[in-house]
Structure formats: C-alpha cells, structure tokens
Amino acid sequence: MTTIGSETEFINTLIGRFEPSPRRRNAPHEADAELIELFGGGLTGNTHLLAVTTDTISEEIETGLYRDPYQIGWMAVTASLSDLAAVGAAPLGLLISETLPEGYGSEAIEQLQEGISDGCRSARTHVLGGDTNTGQLLSITGTAIGLVYHRHRLTRRGCAPGDILYASGRLGRGNGFALAVFGNGRSGHFPGGYLPRARVREGLLLPGAATSCMDSSDGLFSTLAQLAALNRVGFRIAEAWEDALDRTSLEIVRSAGLPAWLLLAGCHGEFEQIFTVGESRRDSFTEKAGSIGWNPVEIGTVTEGPGVLLPVCGGTRNIDVAYLRNLSFRRSGGIGKYLDAILQYEHEMAKGE
Amino acid sequence: MTTIGSETEFINTLIGRFEPSPRRRNAPHEADAELIELFGGGLTGNTHLLAVTTDTISEEIETGLYRDPYQIGWMAVTASLSDLAAVGAAPLGLLISETLPEGYGSEAIEQLQEGISDGCRSARTHVLGGDTNTGQLLSITGTAIGLVYHRHRLTRRGCAPGDILYASGRLGRGNGFALAVFGNGRSGHFPGGYLPRARVREGLLLPGAATSCMDSSDGLFSTLAQLAALNRVGFRIAEAWEDALDRTSLEIVRSAGLPAWLLLAGCHGEFEQIFTVGESRRDSFTEKAGSIGWNPVEIGTVTEGPGVLLPVCGGTRNIDVAYLRNLSFRRSGGIGKYLDAILQYEHEMAKGE
Numbered sequence: 001m002t003t004i005g006s007e008t009e010f011i012n013t014l015i016g017r018f019e020p021s022p023r024r025r026n027a028p029h030e031a032d033a034e035l036i037e038l039f040g041g042g043l044t045g046n047t048h049l050l051a052v053t054t055d056t057i058s059e060e061i062e063t064g065l066y067r068d069p070y071q072i073g074w075m076a077v078t079a080s081l082s083d084l085a086a087v088g089a090a091p092l093g094l095l096i097s098e099t100l101p102e103g104y105g106s107e108a109i110e111q112l113q114e115g116i117s118d119g120c121r122s123a124r125t126h127v128l129g130g131d132t133n134t135g136q137l138l139s140i141t142g143t144a145i146g147l148v149y150h151r152h153r154l155t156r157r158g159c160a161p162g163d164i165l166y167a168s169g170r171l172g173r174g175n176g177f178a179l180a181v182f183g184n185g186r187s188g189h190f191p192g193g194y195l196p197r198a199r200v201r202e203g204l205l206l207p208g209a210a211t212s213c214m215d216s217s218d219g220l221f222s223t224l225a226q227l228a229a230l231n232r233v234g235f236r237i238a239e240a241w242e243d244a245l246d247r248t249s250l251e252i253v254r255s256a257g258l259p260a261w262l263l264l265a266g267c268h269g270e271f272e273q274i275f276t277v278g279e280s281r282r283d284s285f286t287e288k289a290g291s292i293g294w295n296p297v298e299i300g301t302v303t304e305g306p307g308v309l310l311p312v313c314g315g316t317r318n319i320d321v322a323y324l325r326n327l328s329f330r331r332s333g334g335i336g337k338y339l340d341a342i343l344q345y346e347h348e349m350a351k352g353e
Numbered sequence: 354m355t356t357i358g359s360e361t362e363f364i365n366t367l368i369g370r371f372e373p374s375p376r377r378r379n380a381p382h383e384a385d386a387e388l389i390e391l392f393g394g395g396l397t398g399n400t401h402l403l404a405v406t407t408d409t410i411s412e413e414i415e416t417g418l419y420r421d422p423y424q425i426g427w428m429a430v431t432a433s434l435s436d437l438a439a440v441g442a443a444p445l446g447l448l449i450s451e452t453l454p455e456g457y458g459s460e461a462i463e464q465l466q467e468g469i470s471d472g473c474r475s476a477r478t479h480v481l482g483g484d485t486n487t488g489q490l491l492s493i494t495g496t497a498i499g500l501v502y503h504r505h506r507l508t509r510r511g512c513a514p515g516d517i518l519y520a521s522g523r524l525g526r527g528n529g530f531a532l533a534v535f536g537n538g539r540s541g542h543f544p545g546g547y548l549p550r551a552r553v554r555e556g557l558l559l560p561g562a563a564t565s566c567m568d569s570s571d572g573l574f575s576t577l578a579q580l581a582a583l584n585r586v587g588f589r590i591a592e593a594w595e596d597a598l599d600r601t602s603l604e605i606v607r608s609a610g611l612p613a614w615l616l617l618a619g620c621h622g623e624f625e626q627i628f629t630v631g632e633s634r635r636d637s638f639t640e641k642a643g644s645i646g647w648n649p650v651e652i653g654t655v656t657e658g659p660g661v662l663l664p665v666c667g668g669t670r671n672i673d674v675a676y677l678r679n680l681s682f683r684r685s686g687g688i689g690k691y692l693d694a695i696l697q698y699e700h701e702m703a704k705g706e
Contacts, residue, residue, distance in 0.1 A: 013462075017463070017466040017467065017469075017470050018466070018469070018470055018473070018479065018480040019470065019473075019474070019479055020479065021446050021478075021479035021480070021481055022479075023445060023446060023479070023481075024446075024479075024481055024482075028482075033482075034448070034481045034482035036445055036446065036481060036498075038391070038401075038445070038500065039401075039500075048391075048392075050403075050445065050498070052448055052481060052482065052496075052498060053448070053482065054448040054449075054450045054482070054483060054484050054494070054496055055450070055484050056450045056452055056484055056486050056492075056494065058452050058486050058488045058492070059486050059487060059488060062488055062489060092376060092389055092391070092403065093374050093376060093377075093389065095387070095405055095406070095407040095496055096407075097407045097408070097409045097494050097496075099409055099411050099492065109366075110370070113370035113371070114370065116370075116371070117370050117371055117372065120371070120372075121372070125374075126371065126372055126373065126374035126375075126376075126377075127371040127374070128374050128376075128377055128387045128389060128405060129377075129381075129386075129387035129405065129406065129407070130407060131407050131408050131409055131494075133409050133411050133412050134412060135411045135412060135415055135490070135492070136415060136489075136490060137488070137489060137490055139409075139411070139452065139488070139492060141407065141409065141450050141484075141494040141496075143405075143407055143448055143450075143494075143496040145389075145403070145405060145498070147391065147392075
C-alpha cells in the first residue's frame with residue numbers, strides 16, 4: 001500500500017511512461033479510485049462512471065504488521081473498498097488475486113478466505129472472481145469495482161477555504177495497532193483487534209454534499225498534505241482534536257509516554273474518510289448522515305493555507321508533514337529510533353520552534 | 354497464473370467460501386473473465402456486461418521462466434487482456450499493481466514500465482491506474498476491464514459435437530520458450546523472443562460466431578480438457594496438427610529429440626484463443642476473419658467424446674490429459690525427469706498402449 005521513497009513521486013515516474021487513457025475522467029492522484037467512462041459520448045452518453053482501484057497487501061505482511069490470516073484477508077478487501085468509498089461509489093464487487101506460500105496450512109487458508117468473505121459482507125458486496133498462485137511469500141491483491149453518478153463526481157479536489165473538515169469516524173486506530181505490534185515491550189495485543197470497516201455506506205452520502213474526499217489509509221497528516229497540495233489550501237485542526245481519537249489507541253500512546261498526535265502522524269492509517277463540506281451544506285449533510293445512524297466527526301476547517309495547523313503544546317503549530325511522513329519505521333532504522341524522532345519533534349514544538 | 358495442486362480443485366475450495374454475487378452472469382470456471390451486470394433490471398436494464406479478470410505474474414518470475422523486466426511487464430498485460438479476448442470483450446483498460454524489490458534498479462524499472470506500456474499499445478488500450486509496493490520479490494498483478502454485449506455472451510460453454518475447433522494462431526510457442534529457458538544445455542535464447550500478443554482484436558469477432566472460447570494460457574491440452582468437461586464433449590485433433598505448430602518451437606523439440614506434441618502438452622501456453630464455430634457458420638466466420646487479415650487455424654472438431662483424440666505414432670490416441678497436466682516441472686522433480694516422462698509416454702503410445 002505504501003512504497004519506495006516518496007510514493008507520489010515514484011508513482012509519477014511510473015505513470016509518466018503510460019499514455020493516459022481517453023476514458024479516464026480524473027487526473028493522476030486526483031481521486032482514490034480511477035473514474036472511467038463506460039461508453040462513448042461523454043456526459044450525454046454516460047449516466048454513470050466506473051470507479052476502479054487496486055491494492056496489494058504485501059509490505060504489511062513482510063514487516064510483520066499483519067500476521068493473522070483472517071486480518072490479511074479482511075484488509076485486502078477493506079483497502080480497496082475504502083478507495084471506492086472515497087469517490088462515493090456503489091460497489092459492483094471485487095477481484096482477489098492470492099499468492100500463497102507452498103507450505104501455507106489449510107487452516108490458515110480457510111481463515112484468509114473467511115476474512116475476505118467477512119470483509120465483503122460488512123460492505124454488502126461480493127467477490128466476483130480472482131486468481132491464485134503459489135510463491136515464497138504471501139501476498140494478496142484486491143481490485144474493487146463500483147459505479148458513481150457522472151453528475152456527482154467526487155474526488156480529492158474541490159474544497160475551498162471555509163469548508164468544514166470531517167472524519168467519517170475516530171482517528172488513530174491504525175497507528176495504535178501498529179504501536180501495539182511493534183512498540184517496545186508490547187505483546188501485540190490490541191483490544192478489539194484491528195479490522196477497520198470500509199466506509200462504503202457512508203461514502204454513498206458524500207457525492208453532491210462533500211467538496212473533496214480521500215481515505216486516511218496513510219494516516220491523517222499524509223491525507224491532509226495531499227488534499228492541501230491538490231487544492232492549494234491549508235487546514236486548521238480543531239482545538240478538541242484529541243476527542244476525535246480512538247480511545248484504545250490513545251491509551252497506548254499515553255501509557256508509552258508518547259504524544260497523542262503520533263496517532264495522526266504515523267503512516268498506518270485507519271481507513272476513515274477525510275472529507276470537506278461547504279459551510280452552507282453543513283446542516284443538510286449532518287441530517288442526512290444522522291438518518292443512517294452516522295455521526296461524522298468535525299475535525300477542523302479548510303484555510304487559505306499553506307500548512308496544517310495543529311493546536312498543541314500550548315500554541316498552534318504548523319506541522320512539518322513532509323518531515324513526519326518520511327520518518328517511516330524502515331528509514332528511521334526501527335521503531336525505537338522512529339519514536340525517538342517523534343519525541344524530539346514534540347520537544348521542539350514545546351519549545352515553540 | 355498456475356497454482357498449488359490442481360488449480361481448478363483448489364480454486365473451487367476457495368470460491369466455495371464466497372457468497373456468489375447476484376450480479377455475476379457466469380458460473381465459476383465458465384468463462385475466462387467474469388461477466389458482471391452493471392445495472393439492475395437484468396437483460397432489459399443492460400445492453401452490456403462488464404468483463405473483468407485479474408492475473409498475477411509471480412510464479413514465472415520465481416521459477417526463472419521470466420527474467421527480462423520488459424517481458425515481465427508485457428506478460429502482466431497480456432495475460433489479463435487475453436482473458437478479456439476470450440469473452441470477446443472490448444477493453445476499457447487495465448489496473449496494474451507492482452511489487453518491486455527494494456534493490457530493483459531504475460533501468461529494470463524503466464524496462465518493466467516499457468513492457469507494460471507496449472503490451473497495452475499492442476491491444477490499443479491503456480493503464481487506468483495502479484498501486485506500487487516494495488517487497489522482497491518482484492510480482493505484478495494485472496486487472497483488465499472490458500465490455501461485452503449482453504446478447505452475445507461468449508463463454509467456455511456452448512459448443513456441440515460437429516462444431517469446428519479453431520486456434521487463433523499457431524500453437525506451442527509458450528512451451529517452446531519454456532524449453533529454451535529450462536531445457537538441457539540450451540542457452541535460453543529463443544529466436545524472436547516470447548512476447549505473445551493478446552488476441553483482443555480477433556476476440557471482438559467471436560461473439561455471435563463462436564459457440565465457446567478459452568485462451569490457451571495453460572497449453573492446448575489443458576484448455577481442451579476444460580472445454581471438454583464443461584461441455585460434456587470430446588475433441589478430435591486434425592491429422593495435419595503439426596502444421597499448426599510454431600516453427601521455432603518445433604525446431605527446438607525436434608533438435609532435442611522430443612515429440613512434437615510436447616508443445617501441446619506443456620502447461621506454459623501461448624495465449625492464443627481456442628474456440629469453436631458451428632459448421633453452418635464456418636464460411637461467414639472465415640470471411641469476417643479475413644476482413645481484418647486474420648487466418649484462424651482449424652485444428653480439429655468437437656466430438657461426442659469423451660477424450661481428446663490425437664493422430665500420432667501411426668494411429669489415433671486418446672490422450673491422458675490429466676496425467677500429462679500433472680507432469681509439471683516441479684512435481685516431476687525438474688526438467689530432466691519431466692522430459693523423461695514425456696518420452697516414456699511417447700514410447701507407450703508408439704507401442705499402441
């Protein structure tokens with residue numbers, strides 16, 4: 001899901017080689033899923049666009065973040081469906097390609113399929129087909145396919161200063177889980193488990209209401225950095241941002257003496273939707289959300305920018321998202337050094353630097 | 354592309370866990386690509402079906418069959434597009450998910466993208482989007498998406514005794530290439546290279562004309578075995594079958610003292626389309642094919658069955674396809690033992706057993 005160096009830069013190099021499809025109705029990086037014209041004839045010929053996205057779960061397996069076969073199956077489905085949700089698509093289903101190690105036991109294989117199956121069920125969709133291979137390492141690629149109305153195209157682009165910034169649910173659970181697995185002296189136990197539900201049902205309410213949307217699969221700060229760059233805006237996080245954090249994860253960082261904002265800075269996100277709604281639509285949107293029992297969390301506002309402003313350490317800090325994003329476990333030389341760098345950053349903020 | 358044990362059996366176990374999608378208009382294994390209803394309303398609500406298929410190239414890389422990055426990129430595209438061609442779909446494009454080893458050089462990465470790009474161009478289609486990951490092993494998943502007319506649904510099922518059996522082009526090049534790479538004392542040099550072109554353009558002529566179709570990605574005998582089982586028929590291969598073989602590959606088997614039918618029995622196919630046409634449509638189909646400069650090869654007829662009959666060793670033999678298919682390099686304990694088993698089978702056929 002993540003990749004060599006700066007993902008965006010690297011993907012740009014790769015994509016640069018490919019002739020753009022005349023059917024694609026979004027620019028590269030402009031949307032979590034690609035929006036494709038089904039038939040000729042532009043707007044008049046198409047009531048719907050196809051939304052398609054593909055995601056491989058292999059790094060999380062290789063690094064040991066995901067070990068439970070059920071969770072691996074679940075995540076392969078969720079990662080792709082979450083991208084569909086970010087464009088407000090109704091899923092048609094998923095294709096699953098599995099590479100299974102030769103010695104992979106039948107019980108593990110069963111759990112893996114169970115995770116895939118339950119992940120689909122939680123979003124009321126289905127596996128359409130797939131491919132299986134044997135190989136040295138376990139790896140799963142999920143490809144999700146859905147439909148959106150052409151008239152209500154929702155992408156990462158479109159927000160403006162003054163819009164309200166929402167998260168579809170509490171934040172930080174992905175990074176809380178990663179800390180439980182990799183953190184010093186922790187057993188890997190994470191109360192409630194890490195099985196995020198793709199926000200497909202909620203996503204269906206966004207087209208026409210939200211001005212931009214992106215899922216938080218790489219963590220909140222990364223998501224905001226992308227939205228800021230694409231829309232040439234900034235973000236001001238609300239004073240009460242800690243109230244928007246997942247309780248279990250907050251307890252983990254607190255008991256480890258780590259700052260709460262680490263839950264927003266880490267690159268293992270929570271698969272919530274981060275989206276913006278114009279001030280004038282706030283009430284009608286909130287009402288619509290309430291009608292399906294959904295309470296999206298207001299986490300800030302869109303500003304003229306630049307930068308992501310966080311109320312922290314007794315002031316408001318402009319967060320160096322690029323620096324924090326580059327502090328991945330691998331590049332920092334392990335979890336210990338990563339957390340040291342986080343504490344150092346907190347220390348500098350406390351000094352007002 | 355291939356897998357643990359018997360692929361079909363294994364996939365059945367996996368698929369058994371998944372609730373079938375109400376949108377899917379084909380049974381499992383009934384088509385090379387899944388045929389999906391886009392909108393509600395059944396036949397009246399849909400002029401088209403979506404055709405989708407996913408394919409991971411990892412085994413061929415791990416075994417050393419594919420080493421050239423350009424070829425790997427090309428094959429990732431071709432394997433998926435060939436499945437679209439088998440249902441006669443017009444491609445909308447492809448999603449490509451790449452897992453690249455951390456030390457993979459920039460030149461290799463460039464060649465890989467070039468192969469993907471050229472594979473698309475050869476079928477006049479495009480990369481729609483994708484995902485990149487780092488990992489220990491190189492692996493690429495291609496997902497191809499296309500459209501077919503609902504009224505002319507083409508699958509593996511539908512042929513009847515008396516139909517004519519065609520191949521979209523000469524056969525055996527996939528196995529010829531594998532012999533060049535793995536064969537005793539060979540350098541791996543394969544004149545002309547192995548870059549099969551997905552038969553997308555030809556596939557578009559098949560719906561309405563062909564009664565069944567399947568691509569030969571696993572070799573001719575495997576393909577015929579599947580078509581025979583699904584349709585409860587058999588096949589009689591034409592007397593002149595050696596004329597339908599790829600010349601380069603035929604020379605390789607001959608100079609190695611191996612039987613020519615090995616090119617049909619090996620499991621590394623040539624990505625041609627194997628399809629059937631009713632006797633009464635032969636002329637109109639041949640004419641239509643000629644109009645795009647295509648000469649499909651008649652390779653036999655559909656029989657009441659059971660079995661695949663091959664004129665060989667001075668008689669007509671009912672080929673034990675299941676036995677030959679199970680003689681994979683791995684399970685036979687290497688290429689030497691595999692070829693010994695092939696020669697032994699030839700010996701028994703010569704004795705009339």
